[in-house]
Amino acid sequence: MRLDVVSLAPEAFAPLLSLGVIGRAFTAGIAGLHLHNPRDHTTDRYRKVDDEPYGGGAGMVLKPEPVFTAFEAIPRQGQRRVLLMSPQGQPLHQSDLQRWATAYDQLVLLCGHYEGFDERIRSLADEEVSVGDFVLTGGELPAATVINGVVRLLPGTVGTAASLEEESHSSLLLEHPHYTRPAEFRGMAVPAILRSGDHGAIARWRFEQQQERTLQRRPDLHARWLQEQGSAAAVGSPSKAAEQPGWKTEPPSDAQGEDGMQLRIGNGYDIHRLVSGRPLILGGQRLEHPAGLGLDGHSDADVLVHALMDALLGALGLGDIGQYFPPDDPRWKGADSLELLERVMGLIRERGWDVVNVDAVVVAEQPKLRPHIAAMQAAIAGRLGVEPDRVGVKATTNERLDATGREEGIACHAVALLQRP
Numbered sequence: 001m002r003l004d005v006v007s008l009a010p011e012a013f014a015p016l017l018s019l020g021v022i023g024r025a026f027t028a029g030i031a032g033l034h035l036h037n038p039r040d041h042t043t044d045r046y047r048k049v050d051d052e053p054y055g056g057g058a059g060m061v062l063k064p065e066p067v068f069t070a071f072e073a074i075p076r077q078g079q080r081r082v083l084l085m086s087p088q089g090q091p092l093h094q095s096d097l098q099r100w101a102t103a104y105d106q107l108v109l110l111c112g113h114y115e116g117f118d119e120r121i122r123s124l125a126d127e128e129v130s131v132g133d134f135v136l137t138g139g140e141l142p143a144a145t146v147i148n149g150v151v152r153l154l155p156g157t158v159g160t161a162a163s164l165e166e167e168s169h170s171s172l173l174l175e176h177p178h179y180t181r182p183a184e185f186r187g188m189a190v191p192a193i194l195r196s197g198d199h200g201a202i203a204r205w206r207f208e209q210q211q212e213r214t215l216q217r218r219p220d221l222h223a224r225w226l227q228e229q230g231s232a233a234a235v236g237s238p239s240k241a242a243e244q245p246g247w248k249t250e251p252p253s254d255a256q257g258e259d260g261m262q263l264r265i266g267n268g269y270d271i272h273r274l275v276s277g278r279p280l281i282l283g284g285q286r287l288e289h290p291a292g293l294g295l296d297g298h299s300d301a302d303v304l305v306h307a308l309m310d311a312l313l314g315a316l317g318l319g320d321i322g323q324y325f326p327p328d329d330p331r332w333k334g335a336d337s338l339e340l341l342e343r344v345m346g347l348i349r350e351r352g353w354d355v356v357n358v359d360a361v362v363v364a365e366q367p368k369l370r371p372h373i374a375a376m377q378a379a380i381a382g383r384l385g386v387e388p389d390r391v392g393v394k395a396t397t398n399e400r401l402d403a404t405g406r407e408e409g410i411a412c413h414a415v416a417l418l419q420r421p
Helices: 010-018 020-027 064-072 094-103 119-124 140-151 161-165 199-217 219-234 303-315 337-350 370-384
Strands: 002-006 032-036 080-091 106-111 127-130 263-276 280-282 285-287 293-295 354-363 391-396 409-419
Touching (some): 002 064, 002 140, 010 032, 010 140, 064 106, 064 119, 080 094, 080 119, 080 140, 094 140, 127 140, 199 219, 263 303, 280 293, 285 370, 303 337, 303 354, 337 354, 337 370, 370 391
Parallel strands (some): 002 032, 002 106, 080 106, 080 127, 354 391
Antiparallel strands (some): 263 293, 263 409, 280 285, 354 409
């Protein structure tokens, strides 16, 4: 996506280029940021961009000529939307960010300054956007907010599609509480249900927490959510509650497939050449080859995880990992395959499926994998969202036969079993 900002303070946007996942998205070319200063488009020797308001009054008003000239110099790219940052605009909602991220190839953001801008500048905008009922010195902070919110929704910026869908405001309900280790901290314990391993019960608890938290903290959103549930029921559409993980409705909805199939199996296979000067990574673990060899590839070349991803995708007829992480795409150069696995799991969950179990056989003469298998299982299980005992990892040799037997490479066969929750 191309992002163009017309601003008298372009330096305000520099932090975005180094801000975590947003900065990495710009570096990877997922989005491009282009800044345009109206002062560079003035024609007088003083580079004047503001003037006194007609009719008198306090403050200065942003002149139309330099803004129009700066705007008209911006190249057009595909579907474009022009947004004017203004306290008089429509309140910004998550649905706006989602709409702009998916429906447009280019956003142009116009930032006001001083007391205000000449009314004729409004004619450039398709929409006026407000981030709240307050006034700032300029539109730069609101524009940065829009950029952050849009870029993080672009494919490839944030870990998984599922993590974005579960966030606060994506479905009007606030997000459920999150916990991590330790299980107890200063007398505050993680709810037992989150450590139970019962994924259906966990999903129901989280959904209940979403409703309770929204009712307590944002009763206005809760009322809108209830209204949406009523509207969905009135037209016979499945409610958001019915779509929550761990909740079942009968009969199966269209999203479950016309054949009503509840189980799917997929197979995967991958092989990579052993070369010098590369790391040897299997199941997310860095191993040492006796000859100092590693696996050649565009990403980290983890054949175990690659075979598992192909098995998962194959179970749903979604092709192979080359379609999603092309070897000629610079975004995936040196990529951690466990992170790619997490992205694949986002696709699987997006289509309404869960992992029952996976099993893999690594074919390698060296090194010995047995000491590392437990760590591999735990790392893979963490990305699949299952217990480690649902991940099988075995190793064998090819008795010095074919490419793997001659230690020219390492291969892996994998199978995955999916079910509908």
